[in-house]
Amino acid sequence: MSVDDLTFTLTSDHLSKHLPGLAPAVLTELSLLTADHIIDRVGAALSEGMSDTHLEEFDAISGDHDDATAWLEQMRPGYQELTPQVVDAELEKTVRAVLANDPEAGRPLDTTALPLPDWDSIVNTLSGRYSTEDTNDHRVILALQHPGRRPLHLGVAAREWWLEVFCSFGNVSDAHLTAACRTALTAGRAGIVAFEDSMIIRFAQPSAGLTVHGLDAAISEVFTTARAVIDALQATPADSRSDN
Numbered sequence: 001m002s003v004d005d006l007t008f009t010l011t012s013d014h015l016s017k018h019l020p021g022l023a024p025a026v027l028t029e030l031s032l033l034t035a036d037h038i039i040d041r042v043g044a045a046l047s048e049g050m051s052d053t054h055l056e057e058f059d060a061i062s063g064d065h066d067d068a069t070a071w072l073e074q075m076r077p078g079y080q081e082l083t084p085q086v087v088d089a090e091l092e093k094t095v096r097a098v099l100a101n102d103p104e105a106g107r108p109l110d111t112t113a114l115p116l117p118d119w120d121s122i123v124n125t126l127s128g129r130y131s132t133e134d135t136n137d138h139r140v141i142l143a144l145q146h147p148g149r150r151p152l153h154l155g156v157a158a159r160e161w162w163l164e165v166f167c168s169f170g171n172v173s174d175a176h177l178t179a180a181c182r183t184a185l186t187a188g189r190a191g192i193v194a195f196e197d198s199m200i201i202r203f204a205q206p207s208a209g210l211t212v213h214g215l216d217a218a219i220s221e222v223f224t225t226a227r228a229v230i231d232a233l234q235a236t237p238a239d240s241r242s243d244n
Contacts, residue, residue, distance in 0.1 A: 006065060008035040011091065018095045020108040030098070038090045045086050046076055112213035116206060119158045125212055126156060130219070144223050152230075154222055156215075163206050165218045167226040168199040172233060184228035191221040200225055 012031040061067040072079045098105050116122050126140050134141040138158040143151040157164045184190035194201045202218045204210055
């Protein structure tokens with residue numbers, strides 16, 4: 001890992017801890033700018049008093065963390081103590097400046113209200129909040145646990161203009177699935193979802209302001225409905241039951 005990457009990671013971790021109210025895109029941009037400034041400040045502190053030849057030597061290896069470390073240990077004894085001082089001072093200065101202009105940046109965001117504007121942000125959210133078993137282009141399979149029962153597998157898929165949360169009942173006929181959905185709905189144990197081709201589907205619209213909360217709600221609705229449908233199917237002949 002390069003010095004630039006290490007500095008960005010350190011900066012991003014520090015700022016996200018002390019400025020939890022910043023939106024992710026703002027945090028990333030601020031981390032990049034601050035990391036660049038830190039590198040400049042550290043470079044100025046470490047290069048003080050060095051000759052042009054030494055500076056050229058270091059510039060040639062500065063992209064490699066191990067080589068740069070070995071060179072500094074030889075040419076700048078004590079740099080380990082100097083570098084953290086400069087880094088900490090710049091990070092503290094940045095946090096103070098942000099909070100002075102935006103006190104809310106120091107308070108945690110309601111992450112469930114964060115927008116999910118694209119598929120990458122949806123995948124990252126799903127990976128952080130659920131157990132994912134398979135992820136490929138525009139589809140994620142979730143394995144949702146339920147005490148005393150086998151995991152229920154739900155899919156989240158991106159279409160051209162909308163998002164789908166679905167549960168597939170591959171060995172259940174459409175007629176039996178329709179009857180089971182009706183039974184679950186009339187018993188008040190399921191949400192209203194579409195069903196076709198042996199699966200139940202809940203639609204969401206990312207372009208209409210999909211949030212983490214909205215995605216969670218859609219997944220929860222399909223999970224609850226699917227469990228209720230499975231229970232209803234258990235009353236049907238064995239050859240028409242789902243294997244979920």
